[in-house]
Amino acid sequence: MTLLMGAVAYDPKTVTIWTGFRAxxxxxxxxxxxxxxxxxxxxxEDLLAGRLHAAWNSPLAWxxxxxxxxxxxxxxxxxxxxxxxQDLTSVVVTRHDSPVATLADLKGRTVAVGAVDSPQATLLxxxxxRRAGLxxxxxxxxxxxxxxxxxxxxxVGGEREAARALLAGEADAACLLDANHLLFGxxxxxPPGSTRVLAQTEPYDHCNMTVADDAPGELTGRFGELxxxxxxxxxxxxxxxxxxxxxxxxxxxxxxxxxxxxxxxEAGFYDPSGRVTAAEYAP
Amino acid sequence: xxxxxxxxxxxxxxGPRTLRLGALGFERGAHLLVRRALLGLHPGQELAVTGGxxxxxxxxxxxxxAHGHGLRAPDPGGAPGGQGPGGVHARIVRGRADLDRWAGxxxxxxxxxxxxxxxxxxxxxxxxxxxxxxRGGPVGPFDLVDxxxxxxxxxxxxxxxxxxxxxxxxxxxxxxxxxxxxxxxERAVVQxxxxxxxxxxxxxxxxxxxxxxxxxxxxxVVQLLAVQAAxxxxxxxxxxxxxxxxGGEMGTSSAGGRESLDTLLTEPDFSLxxxxxxxLGEGSxxxxxxxxxxxxxxxxxxxxxxxxxxxxARHVAFGVAHLHHRGTVDPALRGRLRAAxxxxxxxLTDTTGLNADVFDSLVVLAAGEWTPEAIGxxxxxxxxxxxEMDEGRQRRLVHLGFPADEAAELSALxxxxxx
Numbered sequence: 001m002t003l004l005m006g007a008v009a010y011d012p013k014t015v016t017i018w019t020g021f022r023a024x025x026x027x028x029x030x031x032x033x034x035x036x037x038x039x040x041x042x043x044x045e046d047l048l049a050g051r052l053h054a055a056w057n058s059p060l061a062w063x064x065x066x067x068x069x070x071x072x073x074x075x076x077x078x079x080x081x082x083x084x085x086q087d088l089t090s091v092v093v094t095r096h097d098s099p100v101a102t103l104a105d106l107k108g109r110t111v112a113v114g115a116v117d118s119p120q121a122t123l124l125x126x127x128x129x130r131r132a133g134l135x136x137x138x139x140x141x142x143x144x145x146x147x148x149x150x151x152x153x154x155x156v157g158g159e160r161e162a163a164r165a166l167l168a169g170e171a172d173a174a175c176l177l178d179a180n181h182l183l184f185g186x187x188x189x190x191p192p193g194s195t196r197v198l199a200q201t202e203p204y205d206h207c208n209m210t211v212a213d214d215a216p217g218e219l220t221g222r223f224g225e226l227x228x229x230x231x232x233x234x235x236x237x238x239x240x241x242x243x244x245x246x247x248x249x250x251x252x253x254x255x256x257x258x259x260x261x262x263x264x265x266e267a268g269f270y271d272p273s274g275r276v277t278a279a280e281y282a283p
Numbered sequence: 284x285x286x287x288x289x290x291x292x293x294x295x296x297x298g299p300r301t302l303r304l305g306a307l308g309f310e311r312g313a314h315l316l317v318r319r320a321l322l323g324l325h326p327g328q329e330l331a332v333t334g335g336x337x338x339x340x341x342x343x344x345x346x347x348x349a350h351g352h353g354l355r356a357p358d359p360g361g362a363p364g365g366q367g368p369g370g371v372h373a374r375i376v377r378g379r380a381d382l383d384r385w386a387g388x389x390x391x392x393x394x395x396x397x398x399x400x401x402x403x404x405x406x407x408x409x410x411x412x413x414x415x416x417x418r419g420g421p422v423g424p425f426d427l428v429d430x431x432x433x434x435x436x437x438x439x440x441x442x443x444x445x446x447x448x449x450x451x452x453x454x455x456x457x458x459x460x461x462x463x464x465x466x467x468x469e470r471a472v473v474q475x476x477x478x479x480x481x482x483x484x485x486x487x488x489x490x491x492x493x494x495x496x497x498x499x500x501x502x503x504v505v506q507l508l509a510v511q512a513a514x515x516x517x518x519x520x521x522x523x524x525x526x527x528x529x530g531g532e533m534g535t536s537s538a539g540g541r542e543s544l545d546t547l548l549t550e551p552d553f554s555l556x557x558x559x560x561x562x563l564g565e566g567s568x569x570x571x572x573x574x575x576x577x578x579x580x581x582x583x584x585x586x587x588x589x590x591x592x593x594x595x596a597r598h599v600a601f602g603v604a605h606l607h608h609r610g611t612v613d614p615a616l617r618g619r620l621r622a623a624x625x626x627x628x629x630x631l632t633d634t635t636g637l638n639a640d641v642f643d644s645l646v647v648l649a650a651g652e653w654t655p656e657a658i659g660x661x662x663x664x665x666x667x668x669x670x671e672m673d674e675g676r677q678r679r680l681v682h683l684g685f686p687a688d689e690a691a692e693l694s695a696l697x698x699x700x701x702x
């Protein structure tokens with residue numbers, strides 16, 4: 001039997017990445033193949049329907065897979081995740097010369113966010129603002145940049161648009177992944193010193209390799225072992241790790257999704273059984 | 284840079300080392316100082332970081348995550364800030380990704396010709412000779428990877444000479460020099476120039492194709508061939524320019540001549556191609572160009588043939604030196620050289636060889652006038668030229684280790700098209 005993994009084609013490079021992983025894994029006697037999806041929702045549905053053994057899931061896709069499985073009395077687990085998937089944060093930034101000094105000053109103003117389904121640039125920072133006592137759409141306006149809907153924020157385009165809107169004065173604040181705030185500073189989208197950090201979320205986790213309870217344990221076990229054995233010192237593995245944006249695989253953990261769970265509930269993105277309930281979301 | 288308390292630098296006091304970044308943030312290069320400070324630590328050791336950039340903690344977290352370093356910092360959540368005792372913002376736990384990347388790296392030989400590898404790794408690819416090469420790069424498209432198949436010790440010297448001897452076609456020739464030739468003499472010049480351009484084009488394509496196949500580790504050979512190709516490019520230019528100087532049309536190109544040159548383009552073996560082109564072909568051309576310089580009816584023809592001859596002498600010198608080098612390490616080489624000459628001869632056996640128009644033009648140029656005596660002299664001179672070419676080929680073949688009788692036999696099999 002071949003272990004079949006799903007991944008979302010958020011960029012043409014995903015073909016290179018997973019073709020490379022396929023060759024690497026098969027050279028180590030793991031019968032492995034992959035399917036590419038155009039968005040995460042179908043990937044999650046196929047995982048639970050038994051059409052996939054594993055899914056390279058966004059954090060939001062993990063939340064949905066977990067909810068769907070639980071509702072059916074089943075179980076999914078996070079097999080592995082990248083070192084770079086652990087302890088991310090998002091920031092809410094304003095222009096350096098903005099009169100907005102604290103989060104409370106955002107009342108009545110506009111906050112730019114990424115795509116409707118972006119955990120890092122929309123769901124998580126908006127949840128952080130809720131916890132600070134500010135209701136999105138009520139206490140402040142939300143200017144959303146729906147680029148790559150269905151890709152759960154993997155496409156950085158929406159986030160970049162939000163940053164540009166902030167700089168252009170079309171928004172008073174913008175929500176960004178910490179690493180993208182740094183990236184935009186370095187690439188010039190946000191000139192150095194042009195923004196001021198108003199708030200930073202608590203650390204959260206990002207993607208994980210989700211496996212379903214009906215996947216053959218021997219194959220998924222071997223899959224996990226092989227991924228965890230990939231070393232940055234190995235010149236065959238290193239290009240794959242670099243393309244996928246990690247220096248080491250870590251055992252999966254699910255302790256870093258609490259903020260996102262709350263955000264999904266508050267935003268009404270999925271219901272407790274994993275059904276898509278988000279308004280204006282049609283991947 | 285090492286002052287404590289302000290500015291940026293190390294504080295190697297007790298406890299973890301401390302890097303003070305001052306106001307410098309990651310948007311303006313702070314990672315350089317962090318990376319430099321981490322170089323002195325072992326994986327697992329900690330580096331304390333302080334700094335005044337408001338986004339420092341946000342960016343430090345993102346940077347460490349991307350580069351495989353751990354971070355111990357006050358938990359974010361809510362408003363930014365949070366500073367430990369002593370103004371320490373965070374502690375980096377050094378990871379090992381940067382060390383792992385270079386763990387198996389190796390030097391691509393040494394930078395000088397004395398650092399040549401006998402068989403450089405294909406994965407060194409385009410890396411400079413002597414560079415520290417990260418493992419895992421692509422396998423380069425170079426199939427000539429054996430030192431003895433391409434190298435000659437004289438290559439660095441010949442390259443230096445070649446680079447120093449480059450001339451500007453616009454200035455090295457006095458294109459305005461006054462002269463007037465009878466139409467038929469001018470036509471003979473044009474015909475010979477047309478023939479030379481055709482041959483120079485072959486002489487450009489052959490090294491250009493070979494150099495793209497040589498492992499760049501043998502840098503001086505690649506450079507030498509590149510200049511050789513550039514030499515031929517200039518020859519094509521000056522011969523074309525001379526042909527058109529008086530406003531006439533170009534001369535003829537015979538099928539047999541092109542057929543002969545075509546057999547040069549198809550030889551895939553570096554040593555054999557260099558033998559056929561440089562040693563036999565360009566070697567013969569040295570005599571031809573000297574003949575043209577001697578019998579040139581005008582100063583421009585004399586000058587362009589002299590310039591080309593100097594370059595060609597270098598090409599011949601490298602070909603001979605390379606084959607001499609290879610012959611000393613590979614006794615079977617001479618058998619293959621012989622076979623290459625025979626193969627080419629067989630391939631051309633049913634062709635006419637030299638364009639008759641070219642032969643006649645050479646006679647006319649050597650004659651200088653249309654009297655029976657002069658034409659007879661011209662004809663004798665061309666026969667003497669052919670004998671001189673034959674003698675030169677034999678001399679070079681003997682230098683490469685062929686016995687005199689075999690050298691004579693092989694030289695006789697060389698194409699009648701000269702190149």
